[in-house]
């Protein structure tokens with residue numbers, strides 16, 4: 440039997456197995472889901488053993504566990520380190536899901552569940568591919584090391600130290616990550632750049648208690664007013680980030696690079712339609728495509744304070760809170776940018792308020808060299824499987840650990856992702872097309888053959 444036949448025949452069973460993984464609510468951000476993350480890790484370890492991986496081990500961390508396994512019986516072939524994450528983002532607002540986030544369903548030729556695109560559905564493609572090759576050929580064309588983590592969606596706080604401590608164990612010729620998207624449905628895509636990230640949380644305090652807005656309104660400062668006034672000063676009238684120094688180390692794209700970016704098909708009208716938007720917003724002087732991929736941003740992710748319950752309450756809130764994150768591009772440094780934002784906010788804070796800023800997780804941006812033999816080999820496999828040329832794209836999302844891998848392991852990275860553009864990752868109704876899920880494991884098997892050939 441060929442691996443193609445094996446994958447075809449095992450499709451239904453593999454889908455059932457993926458559903459079992461999708462049912463585990465491994466939300467890394469929430470304390471109440473801690474044991475679900477442990478469960479997902481041990482589920483994966485079992486499944487990796489079944490697929491034929493060896494030395495499979497769950498590594499506990501101070502946060503959520505890591506899972507490692509390998510198959511290293513091809514001394515003359517290159518070694519690929521495959522990375523993915525089994526944790527998912529929170530699911531609220533729950534009422535907007537058309538089916539339960541952790542009760543996977545197939546509708547309209549798509550799988551619907553939290554994590555199906557980001558990233559459980561994608562990491563499972565690799566397990567399927569390894570199993571298919573070992574079952575049909577008895578061996579893999581390359582050596583593989585597989586590392587899955589459970590903290591990607593919270594900034595991978597414990598993976599960096601693990602990589603440094605296990606650098607020899609993780610040594611590889613190539614890192615492969617399937618946690619990115621496709622340029623368009625059915626278009627095989629290699630992502631050649633990711634934005635970095637830094638996160639901050641802000642607490643602004645005025646009085647030592649909430650006050651009656653009738654008895655004190657007009658004189659006692661309102662924390663929500665103070666905070667929103669501050670936050671409004673984070674962008675200027677051209678929608679540029681107004682934090683001094685924010686753009687200092689940003690590399691401007693050359694005219695040729697901008698032309699190349701514009702050449703990749705991107706349907707703005709379709710995106711407006713899908714989001715029911717009448718217009719886009721953002722930085723003047725850049726195309727929508729540029730704004731969402733190669734320009735840095737600063738966004739409010741959450742803003743709260745005062746009374747949020749039913750009905751009205753006449754109160755002057757004493758405190759107000761915000762969550763902020765910035766997407767970063769070469770050569771912005773996450774620590775430095777977070778510090779610049781924090782100092783800017785402190786400088787603008789009015790004398791009647793006190794501001795506390797906590798700097799959270801961070802990760803550096805990443806840009807790849809599109810002209811390497813590894814990219815060529817994998818592109819060949821992808822285009823042969825999907826019957827279309829490969830799109831090479833820089834994307835706006837972040838995978839914080841990629842830069843650490845590159846720095847510590849000194850190996851190139853290939854981001855070959857299979858999430859559709861309308862995957863709704865991080866949002867209600869996350870999905871992936873069955874057709875892509877079917878083809879992608881085949882593409883992965885072929886990629887290992889092409890890689891072995893090119894080495």
Ligand code: BES
Nearest residue numbers: 557592593594618619620834836837839
């Ligand atoms: N899979 C995404 C990243 C991604 C998606 C990159 C599509 C490129 C294209 C990843 O799981 C993710 O969402 N990462 C977070 C990281 C953050 C929480 C530290 C992100 O980008 O928000």
Ligand code: ZN
Nearest residue numbers: 557558591618
């Ligand atoms: Zn992801």
